[in-house]
Amino acid sequence: MSGSDGARAGLFMLAALVPTLGYILVAATAPAALARSWQGGSPISLGLLLGLALCGWLVAIALAYTLIANRRDRA
Amino acid sequence: MSSAAFVIFAAFVAATLAITAWAARRAGSREQYYTAGGSIGATANGFALAGDFLSAAAFLGVVGLYFAAGLDGLIYGLGALAGWPALLFLIAERLRRLGRFTLTDVLVHRFADTRVRLFSAAANLLVLSFYMVSQVVAAGLLVELVAGIDYAVAAIVVGCLMLVYVVFGGMVATTWVQVVKCVLLILATIVLALMVLGRFGFDIDAIARAAIARHRDGAAIMAPGGLIQGPGAGLSLALTLMFGPAGLPHVLMRFFTVADPAAARRSACVATVLIGLFCGLIAVVGYGAIALLPDGGARGGGNMVAVALAGLLGGDLFLGFVAAVAFATILAVVSGLTLAAAATVSHDIYRALRPGAVGERTELIVSRGAALAFGVVCIGASLAFRDQNITFLSATALSVAASATFPVLLLALFWPGLTASGALAGGVAGLGSAIAALALGPLVWVTLAGHAEPLFPYQYPTILSLPLAFLAAIAVSLIGRRPTEMPA
Numbered sequence: 001m002s003g004s005d006g007a008r009a010g011l012f013m014l015a016a017l018v019p020t021l022g023y024i025l026v027a028a029t030a031p032a033a034l035a036r037s038w039q040g041g042s043p044i045s046l047g048l049l050l051g052l053a054l055c056g057w058l059v060a061i062a063l064a065y066t067l068i069a070n071r072r073d074r075a
Numbered sequence: 076m077s078s079a080a081f082v083i084f085a086a087f088v089a090a091t092l093a094i095t096a097w098a099a100r101r102a103g104s105r106e107q108y109y110t111a112g113g114s115i116g117a118t119a120n121g122f123a124l125a126g127d128f129l130s131a132a133a134f135l136g137v138v139g140l141y142f143a144a145g146l147d148g149l150i151y152g153l154g155a156l157a158g159w160p161a162l163l164f165l166i167a168e169r170l171r172r173l174g175r176f177t178l179t180d181v182l183v184h185r186f187a188d189t190r191v192r193l194f195s196a197a198a199n200l201l202v203l204s205f206y207m208v209s210q211v212v213a214a215g216l217l218v219e220l221v222a223g224i225d226y227a228v229a230a231i232v233v234g235c236l237m238l239v240y241v242v243f244g245g246m247v248a249t250t251w252v253q254v255v256k257c258v259l260l261i262l263a264t265i266v267l268a269l270m271v272l273g274r275f276g277f278d279i280d281a282i283a284r285a286a287i288a289r290h291r292d293g294a295a296i297m298a299p300g301g302l303i304q305g306p307g308a309g310l311s312l313a314l315t316l317m318f319g320p321a322g323l324p325h326v327l328m329r330f331f332t333v334a335d336p337a338a339a340r341r342s343a344c345v346a347t348v349l350i351g352l353f354c355g356l357i358a359v360v361g362y363g364a365i366a367l368l369p370d371g372g373a374r375g376g377g378n379m380v381a382v383a384l385a386g387l388l389g390g391d392l393f394l395g396f397v398a399a400v401a402f403a404t405i406l407a408v409v410s411g412l413t414l415a416a417a418a419t420v421s422h423d424i425y426r427a428l429r430p431g432a433v434g435e436r437t438e439l440i441v442s443r444g445a446a447l448a449f450g451v452v453c454i455g456a457s458l459a460f461r462d463q464n465i466t467f468l469s470a471t472a473l474s475v476a477a478s479a480t481f482p483v484l485l486l487a488l489f490w491p492g493l494t495a496s497g498a499l500a501g502g503v504a505g506l507g508s509a510i511a512a513l514a515l516g517p518l519v520w521v522t523l524a525g526h527a528e529p530l531f532p533y534q535y536p537t538i539l540s541l542p543l544a545f546l547a548a549i550a551v552s553l554i555g556r557r558p559t560e561m562p563a
Binding site: 006009012013016017020021023024025027028031032034035042043044047048051052054056058059061063065066069070073 | 146149150152153154156157159160161163164165168279280283284287294295297298299300303304305306308309310312313317337340341343344347348351352354355358489
C-alpha cells in the first residue's frame, strides 16, 4: 500500500470521525440545539434528521472509498 | 412458545444443522477450519460481518432504548455504525495482507516475540469471554421469557447447538449460519418497518406525532436524553462504540476468510451498508413502537419491545418469526465467538508454549477441545452471572477491545517504529487501565458494590484507557528502541 493510499484512508477516516464525534458532543453539551424542529411545525427534530443523515453519510463514504480503491486496483 | 415460533425456530435449527453437516466435509484442514480456506465471497462475508455485529443487543436492546428514551437509541446506533468505516479505512485490507488465521498473527508477523503473542491471545480471550457470557445470559433470558423454558435449560441448549456448529463445521459452518441469520434479521426489520409505515399511511410526521402524544416524555423523545451526561461521558461512549469493533477478535478474524485484501475491503463495505440500512430502519421501528405499544411496553421490559411490536402488527406468526430471529441472532454470534476463542487457544497459545513444530492434526484436535472447554466454561459462567448486568459484561468486552487490542493493532499496521516491548506496554496499559476504571466506575463501584459515588466518573473507561495505551506503546518504543530496530 502506497503513501497516497494511506493518506486517502486517513482523510476518509477523518470524514467519518469528525462529524460523528461532533454530533455526539453536541448531543452531550447542547441537547437543546438538536431538539428544535427541523422545519416549522414538523414534529421531526433537527437531531433526528441530522442523525439519520449522518448514517447516510457514513454509508456513502464507505461506498466511495471502496469504489475508488477498486478502481485503483483495476488500474 | 407459540406453535408458529416453535416451527420457525425448529426450521432455522434444521437448516443450520444441514449447513454444518455440509461444512463438516470441508473442515478437514487447518485453513478450512479456521478461515474457510479463504473461500468465502466478499458479499457473503459482508453479511457475516454485519451478522456478527448485529447481536441481540443491537436488535432488541436498541429498539428498547428508542422505546425508553427516543433519540438516544439513534445516538447509540450511530456511534456503533461509525466503527465500521473505521474498520474499512484503517484495518480490513492491511489485516488481510499481514494475518493468516488470527488477530495475533499480525503482531507475530511484526514481532517474533512470545510475550506479545501470549499477551495478545490472553486479551483476546478476555474480550471473547465477556462478550460470550453476556450473549448466553441474553439468550437464556430471551428464551425463558418467550418460550417459558427454564433459563438454565435455554443456556445449555444454546451452548450445545453452538458447539455442534463450531466443533464439526468450523469457519465454513459458522459463516453460513451467520449469513442466514443476517438475511433473516434484515428481512424481519424491513417487514417490521414497512408495517409501521403502512399503519401510518407512510407518513413519517404522523409516526412522530403519535409517538410524542403517547410517550410520557412528550416532545423530549425527539431530543437527546439521559444516555450521555456531559462531554466526557459522550466522548468516552463514542470512542468505545467507534473503536471497540476494530478490536473484536471474532469480527477481525472474518477478514481472513476471503481471498485477498480487495475482497476484505469489499466485505467491510457490504457490512457498513447493511448496518447503515439497519440503523435507518430501526429508527422507524423504535418510534413506531412508542406510537403503537402501550406506555408500559411489553412483558419482559424494554428488551422485548421489538417482539411485542411484531405481535401487535403481524399477529402470532410474525411474533414467532421475530422471536426466532432474535434467538438465531444470539446463536450465530456465540458460534463466531467460540470459534475465535478456539483458534486463539490452539493457534496462538498452544503453538507458542509448545516447543518444536505442531502438526496440523494436533492443532485441530486442540482447537476442537478448546471450543468445547470454552463453551462449557462460558455456559457455566452464564448460569452464575444470570443476575449480572448484561450491559456491564458487553461494555467490558468493547472497552477492553478498544483499549488493549485496537491501539496496538493500529500501531502495528501503520507505525514502523513500534517495538515488541512497546506493543506489550501499550496492551498492558490499555487493559490495566480499562479494568481499573471499570471497577471504579458507576457500573461496578456504585451499582454492584453499593458505594454512593464512583471513583471514576464514566461508565465507559475508553476516554482514559485508549490514549494511555497509545502513549505507553509509543513512549516505550521510542525509549527502548535499539539501533537495529530503527526504521530506515
